[in-house]
Amino acid sequence: MEQATDSGPDCEGGSSRRQFIRSLAAISAGLTVAAPLGRAAIPEESIPQTAPPNSGSGLGLVRINLKVNGNTRRLFIDPRVTLLDALRDRLELTGTKKGCDRGTCGACTVHLDGRRVLSCLTLAVMAKEREVTTIEGLAKGDELHPVQAAFIECDGFQCGYCTPGQIMSAVACINEGHSGSEREIREFMSGNLCRCGAYPNIVDAIKIAAAKMKGEVS
Amino acid sequence: MRPFTYEVPSSIQEATSRGGADAAFIAGGTTIVDLMKLEVMNPSRLVDVNPLPMLGIQMREDGLRIGALEKMSDVAEHPEVVANYPVISEALLQSASAQIRNMASIGGNLLQRTRCGYFRDVFTPCNKREPGTGCSAIDGENRMHAILGTSSSCIATHPSDLAVALVALDASIYIQNGAEERVMNLDDFYLVPGETPDHENQLRPGELITAVRVPRLLWARRSTYLKIRDRESYEFALTSAALALDLNGDTIRDVRIAVGGVGTKPWNLPEVRQALAGKPLKPETFAAAAKLAVNGANPLRHNGFKVDLVQRTIVRALMNLGGLA
């Protein structure tokens, strides 16, 4: 399981492949969804309901404010809607991925009040008034977050499907102080599965990003 | 997922009065949202306990007190827990993933449901999910299932790692019912399936677990959790051992031990404890004592390996903690 690739500070990788991947990565990194981000919140009248309100037994929709990436969004939702579905289907923030929808893969990882959680097991109503950060909220304008940049630099992905979850998890992993060694990174990133098996490059990317983030702080 | 109403109580008392057979509490949601999606649990009211005052991790005169809403990750990294009860910290850090530990509460962890695949599949018979329909695992796929405390009705393991550590440490839980509070030993709280596998513990509808209390045990500073699994991380136990060791030179003064992955509830091992107390710290002693752990074991078609594996797990934990590994 030890990585075979270069683990030096600039992860040797085929640079033409890197060029090619860069555009893909931008998608994973959420840059291309900047447009919906800037858009006003979807008016609640236009929001589809997953189930009709059942007034007979007092069931029905709940009005909530979701604070996503610094914007407050008003939603009128069935309490069954998960944070993952609210983000993807209601707020058009499709950077967060649905893998298993059962808490086993980590593709749906977002930050809730700064801590990494699984949005597929979080009910949207329970995230109300809390700070949600998704992959779309990580970059500062055109400037990628160091973890995003490191994933591109190290080819920390192949198909890219697990990548938004990996990146959100990695940012938290570093902030928690769990990136001290390769072993520690692997242990604390074990909740993010990658079917393409990009693990060695993901670990490299986290090491590089951690060093950079540490440098920036001190 | 079936429709439900979402309710937020403003006090513990109100929460217990809102509970009931048609309702369920939700804390971190990592068990219940999953099982509601699968329609294994179908409450028509979901009562969110998160705003309730059930927080706090305190080391007191009589031991450690952990509020039921404390997150697995926060308890695992709490300095008092790490210093005084490494077995708790290690059991938590070897549970689930960093994301799930950030979400999941201590109370919810103790009440998580079995991972038996048939229990989670509403299209197969299961006595725990639907009493009287039969147990699909006994003659089915049972590699992950229990060898101890089983019955002809159910052989499902209790999946919590934390519970194994807490049972070893003789922990208790605080249960609130209206204005009434009772304290119950965690080992007694869990029930073996017998004829009623749907009845997993002594919590009555509407009752809340508000806190966990771990008795003061100075020598629990020498304790550990060893978990054996199919992959190195993010996996439930095949077998596990929670162990605390009190040494006097090369002699074992006392131990606390419980095992996981093998029992229909966290499996306390007082016989092994007695067999080790007063004995020399030697591998031969360990193996002889570990044999007692599988007294009465009832292995089935796919899980016979656990009989041997759990003994080795105990021996290895003793070697590690006794500095012989």
Ligand SMILES: Cc1cc2nc3c(=O)[nH]c(=O)nc-3n(C[C@H](O)[C@H](O)[C@H](O)COP(=O)(O)OP(=O)(O)OC[C@H]3O[C@@H](n4cnc5c(N)ncnc54)[C@H](O)[C@@H]3O)c2cc1C
């Ligand atoms: C992919 C995956 C892997 C996992 N791996 C492990 C593992 O390796 N080891 C391990 O131990 N666990 C593991 N778990 C289980 C996880 O630890 C539990 O799901 C979690 O601890 C439950 O806590 P919660 O707060 O999310 O509970 P919830 O889902 O909110 O509640 C669980 C149950 O407890 C009830 N409840 C909650 N709080 C209270 C209270 N205070 N009083 C009364 N009733 C209450 C709820 O009504 C519900 O029935 C895993 C889970 C997943 C999804």
Ligand code: SF4
């Ligand atoms: S082992 Fe228990 S939970 Fe699993 S199918 Fe049998 S009765 Fe159901």
Ligand code: FES
């Ligand atoms: S989609 Fe949430 S963990 Fe897989």
Ligand code: FES
């Ligand atoms: S890059 Fe394909 S799943 Fe990870």
